[in-house]
Amino acid sequence: MSAFPEGFCWGVATSAYQIEGSPLADGAGPSIWHRFAHTPGHIADGETGNIACNHYQRYLEDIGLLHELGVNAYRFSIAWGRVLPEGRGAINRKGLGFYQRLVDALLERGISPVITLYHWDLPMALQDRGGWINPDSPQWFADYAEVLFRTFADRVTSWITINEPWVIAVLGHLEGRHAPGWRDPSAAARVGHHLLLAHAAAVASYRTLGHGQIGIALNLEPQHPAYPKAADLLAAQRRDAFVNRWFLDALFLASYPIELAQIFGPAWPKFGAVALDQIHYPGDFIGVNYYTRARVAAAPEAKPLGAICLPPPREKSTAMGWEIYPEGLGEVLGWFKERYGNPRVLITENGAAFADPAPCAGLVLDPQRIVYLRSHLRAAAQALAAGVDLGGYFVWSLMDNFEWAEGYSKRFGLYWVDRQTLQRYPKSSAHFYRSVIATQGAVL
């Protein structure tokens, strides 16, 4: 029996800087990740996105892989700096032309493009104007989005404004582990707010220019007390406000959790009613990027949250050190039905990195990833049966790619990429996912 309805959206996801390579080709302007990756010490294996998977040249081959999988949708991002090298102003027609060819080739194969407008690669020219802390940044983003809405109005009907605003604000501006590498609580709080304003401005623009669906993609992660102790429960609740409700409550409830003012202290701006009303813009769907859960223990010395996350047992961990916890996907999906009015939800990323072996006879055996995907797909099917308005599922990722600060050391793909030749090899999980799509989940 099929676990998913006819018309369910089956896809895979990628992002520009992680797969394209050629970051400066054809007049493209450099991004903050180009600068960050070229700064020694930022990337685990010292690598950059200069080559990545060379998707910029090999995109037709990669569309062939999508066709082989049988997906009906493909989520990818557009590099802002290819389209607007200075981030604003003059359009780079060659850069835009790459994406027009990509979209047309997808449509020819019957694959619906799902375009992410921003997946972390801000043009350096805008960072040199302060980047996302600049109060003009929402308008910069809306103007960039308008160029794409007008270019693709007749062909693309699914858009994601911003990928994981929490990661941009926290890893990029509080912890400094991602570009632009800042460690400034006040900046992180303002960046989070400007990203929400940017999302709202793009949604408003799309309402006048487009006739499809637009949403945002959030990284969501259940926060569970490590032990049945009041202190751990309180620590988990604080971390839930910080990781999950910061953006969920802003988008759906027009309010920030009160814990954020306690966590950020004087660095947390005094947002007024108007500012909060301006971010109350969930869009037409919510994208959920789900990977794992956190087991939280109280740690008063661990400022500012007073909490730490305990590592999972090795036998339940992925290569990223994240716990394999499919129940958490069902929990996250349930939040939307229980708390936020049951909006349309897309699982815009779900997947895992494992220490995949090299190809043998053209195939990579990755049984762990099959177990991971099967268990999470089952959780998604159960949520759907329980009444969650789930419209689609995207595996992260199509192929092994540049895993940000981890470089190429972590492999998330359904296709294995030889780092010397860039040859793509199917993993057994690709064949598994193909069978799931072909049977609408009956094989699960």
Ligand SMILES: N#[N+]C[C@@H]1[C@@H](O)[C@H](O)[C@@H](O)[C@@H]2O[C@H]12
């Ligand atoms: N780490 N990890 C894998 C994956 C990353 O490669 C994506 O770019 C992000 O959207 C999200 O963090 C998830």
